[in-house]
Amino acid sequence: xxxxxxxxxxxxxxxYPSHESIACxxxxxxxxxMLKVLRYLDDRRLVHKNAISFCQNILKKKAVDWKTVFRxxxxxxxxxxDLVISVGGDGTLLRASHFMDDSVPxxxxxxxxxxxxxxxxxxxxxxxxxxTGYLCAATTNNFERLLDDIxxxxxxxxxxxxxxxxxxxxxxxxxxxxxxxxxxxxxxxxSRFSFRIRKDGASRTSLLNCxxxxxxxxxxxxxxxxxxxxxxFTMPILSKELQYMVREPISPGxxxxxxxGLVKFEETMDIxxxxxxxxxxxxxxxxxxxxxxxxxxxxxxxxxxxKVYLPSHSL
Numbered sequence: 083x084x085x086x087x088x089x090x091x092x093x094x095x096x097x098y099p100s101h102e103s104i105a106c107x108x109x110x111x112x113x114x115x116m117l118k119v120l121r122y123l124d125d126r127r128l129v130h131k132n133a134i135s136f137c138q139n140i141l142k143k144k145a146v147d148w149k150t151v152f153r154x155x156x157x158x159x160x161x162x163x164d165l166v167i168s169v170g171g172d173g174t175l176l177r178a179s180h181f182m183d184d185s186v187p188x189x190x191x192x193x194x195x196x197x198x199x200x201x202x203x204x205x206x207x208x209x210x211x212x213x214t215g216y217l218c219a220a221t222t223n224n225f226e227r228l229l230d231d232i233x234x235x236x237x238x239x240x241x242x243x244x245x246x247x248x249x250x251x252x253x254x255x256x257x258x259x260x261x262x263x264x265x266x267x268x269x270x271x272x273s274r275f276s277f278r279i280r281k282d283g284a285s286r287t288s289l290l291n292c293x294x295x296x297x298x299x300x301x302x303x304x305x306x307x308x309x310x311x312x313x314x315f316t317m318p319i320l321s322k323e324l325q326y327m328v329r330e331p332i333s334p335g336x337x338x339x340x341x342x343g344l345v346k347f348e349e350t351m352d353i354x355x356x357x358x359x360x361x362x363x364x365x366x367x368x369x370x371x372x373x374x375x376x377x378x379x380x381x382x383x384x385x386x387x388x389k390v391y392l393p394s395h396s397l
Contacts, residue, residue, distance in 0.1 A: 086164040086233060088141065088148035091156070091178050092134055093170025093193065095127055119208050126194055126212060133193035134169055136222045140229065153177040160186060165232060169193050171213035172260075176365045179244070179259040179388050187239040187389035189232065190218030191225055216306055217242075219393040232391065239389035240397065242303050243322045246385035247362065249371065250378055254362075256369050257385040260304030263363040264353060264379065265296025265329075272332065273297070274356040281349045290340055295329040299351065299381055304365075314342065319396045322347040322383045345381065353379040 141148050153174050160166060160181045166188040168174040175190040182188065192215030204210040215221075220228050231237035245258040266273045273296045279287045300309040302321035310316055314327055328334075328341040345351045355377045362371040362379065373379065 086146045087162065088146050089160060089163045089166045090137065090141065090148055090150045091166055091168045091174060092150060092152050093130065093168075093174045094152050094154055095131060115207060118204075122204070122208070122210060130170070130193045133191065133222050137167065137169055137191060137225060140226050144229070144233065146233070156181050159183070165189065167191060167229075168218075171215050172217050173366070175217050175390075176259055177368075180256050180365070180369060182388060184241070184386040184389060187232075187391060189220060189228065189391045190215065191220040191222075192218035193222075195221055216396065217303065217390060217392065219391045228391065237391060240320060240392045241387040242319065242390050242392070243301050243383050244385040244388055245299065245301050245324060246380075246382050247364070247371075248380040249362070249373060251380070254364075254371055256364050257388075258304070258364050259301065259388055260307055260365045261298055261300035261309060262365075262381070263296055263298050263308075263361075264355070264373075265361060265363070266357050267359060267361050269295070271357075273360065275353055275360075276356070277351060277353040279343075279345055279349050279351050281346070286349060287340065290337055292328050292334075292341075293332040297326065297328055297353065299324055299326045299345075301383070319392065324351065324381065324383055326351065345383070347383045349382070351381040353381070355379065 156177065158181065163186060166178050166182065166186055168178045168188060169191045170193055175188060178188055192213050194212045195215060196212040201210045228237065242259070245262065247254045247258060247262060264275065272293050274293050275297060276289055276291045277297070278285050278289045298309060298312065301324060302317040302319055305314060305317040305325055309325055309327060312327055312329065314325055317323065317325060324345040326343060326345060331341050334341055355373050356375060358375055360373045362373060364371065
């Protein structure tokens with residue numbers, strides 16, 4: 083029997099400040115509060131570290147070959163493995179997705195889930211939310227069971243839609259799993275652009291000229307994130323449509339109803355940028371593509387899907 087090859091992709095340990103990195107004066111009125119926050123962050127780091135050790139110990143018991151990589155060390159496409167296991171939260175899984183095609187599935191392990199009682203205990207002092215892990219099917223509580231189901235072919239991944247992005251008809255190599263934001267790099271500067279939706283080359287909507295804070299477009303997977311916070315709606319996780327929203331449009335007039343809508347699977351969204359400078363932010367702030375006046379951007383769902391073992395409650 084051929085041994086399966088696994089990649090264990092890890093969130094790094096240095097994402098939170100430590101006691102050693104922050105000096106706290108004994109005479110500071112905020113010192114006790116700061117120390118409490120630092121103890122909380124130290125606990126988050128320890129919980130994450132223990133989750134990694136737990137997953138590694140489980141893998142040592144299985145008839146698999148595996149290697150470990152920290153997410154910040156990824157620099158080329160993931161090849162030659164049968165399964166990617168991301169240990170962290172949605173951010174780690176998103177990072178993995180940028181280096182994956184539709185041939186390798188991914189299982190997300192939420193290494194530090196939010197504890198509601200902790201959030202309530204500290205709500206008057208600081209934000210004690212931990213990791214949401216919307217795309218993560220596993221925690222340390224069920225990791226071994228889910229892994230066994232995968233290794234013994236009792237579980238199948240879902241195919242989650244991603245977004246293809248082109249600039250001046252040239253495809254960007256990174257596919258968005260969550261969303262993109264098209265905006266001026268300075269949040270206080272007006273973003274100027276126009277867009278229309280096409281189907282089979284013909285316009286389905288009129289051209290809309292916008293002055294706003296930018297344009298956000300999400301996949302179904304990303305509709306529970308910034309899009310929902312901005313007033314959008316949650317889409318079925320396996321939907322192949324895109325949802326768009328013009329952020330804070332200036333005097334939209336009779337076009338106000340067109341500032342938020344859907345792009346069907348068979349459609350494309352064509353955008354022309356009219357600012358001196360601009361950026362396309364892909365799945366957050368880490369992947370950025372610069373644009374300039376006159377550049378055209380094409381968006382569609384016709385990207386390779388991502389095979390993800392999703393939590394049952396999201397299906």
